[in-house]
Amino acid sequence: MEPHTDESPCGSSGTTAILLADPLMRQILRFLFARRKYDHATDGLKNDVLDAEIRSVAMLIDDQVAFGALAAEVAGQVGPDAITVLISRLHTPASPVPAGFESRERGLGGWLAAWQFAIFEILFQCRESALGVLREIAWGEYDWTQGNAIEILVRLAAKRIGRERTIADIHREFARVSDEAKRYAVGPLLHRARFEPEIAAIVNELSSVSDWREVVHEMDG
Known part of the structure; x- marks a missing residue:
């Protein structure tokens, strides 16, 4: 024992x-x-x-x-x-x-x-410091804030912050994003594009992405 x-x-x-x-x-x-x-x-x-x-x-x-x-x-x-x-x-x-x-x-x-x-x-x-978390939200599991994150990534890209990576990510990932999140991202960008030339330029550049182009056409009439 x-x-x-x-x-x-x-x-x-x-x-x-x-x-x-x-x-x-x-x-x-x-x-x-x-x-x-x-x-x-x-x-x-x-x-x-x-x-x-x-x-x-x-x-x-x-x-x-x-x-x-x-x-x-x-x-x-x-x-x-x-x-x-x-x-x-x-x-x-x-x-x-x-x-x-x-x-x-x-x-x-x-x-x-x-x-x-x-x-x-x-x-x-917060600029560059926020890129990591924004990418996680934008391209991670579905959440209705994905659209917000994509919008902010594009706005930062327009200021040459993470531009190449964001454009590449949109080419690769945008098709699998929910339709709701796509509209939630593109809508505010189209509004800003009317008075911010740098936003207009990147929105136009992204028109080479078919899903992006379709959403722009749908929302811009």
């Missing part, structure tokens, strides 16, 4: 008792626990602040100049380190829904759409 032992996989209870009896060790443990609580509270505060920033951008959705300007300001404040958190917030818009964005005024999902457009506009202002 094996001798009985009280030792746990992590060490003996006697060792733990000795460590806890050491005043210095108790002080270190108290510091570590306090730091953990502080970090958790700080993370929550940072998320709340970021939500407030996204919200402020989203509420300007009807004024594209102010919308873009504030998104650029927010991107400058939060920096590339916030990109992961921004992505995590895509499907969790801040509440309550602000006045003017209720479903009776904007339709079902109106506030969510404005919220997501705001996040993607901030990502656009």
Whole structure:
């Protein structure tokens, strides 16, 4: 018969008792626990602040100049380190829904759409730092934000940011994107193409992609 032992996989209870009896060790443990609580509270505060920033951008959705300007300001404040958190917030818009964005005024999902457009506009202002996550969304598993990601990739490509890769990806991947996401990507680009020559140029260049050309024809009449 094996001798009985009280030792746990992590060490003996006697060792733990000795460590806890050491005043210095108790002080270190108290510091570590306090730091953990502080970090958790700080993370929550940072998320709340970021939500407030996204919200402020989203509420300007009807004024594209102010919308873009504030998104650029927010991107400058939060920096590339916030990109992961921004992505995590895509499907969790801040509440309550602000006045003017209720479903009776904007339709079902109106506030969510404005919220997501705001996040993607901030990502656009993050420039090169956002390319990786944008590609993951654009060409990954189906999600209705794929269209947003493709739109932003094309806008960045128009500014010579990731241009060759984006054009190659569209040639290779666009055909398998859902029709809804295709329209969601192309529609805003066609609107911008009317007053942004660099967007018009890349939209025209992408007309060599048959699926792209079909969507443009469908939406542009």
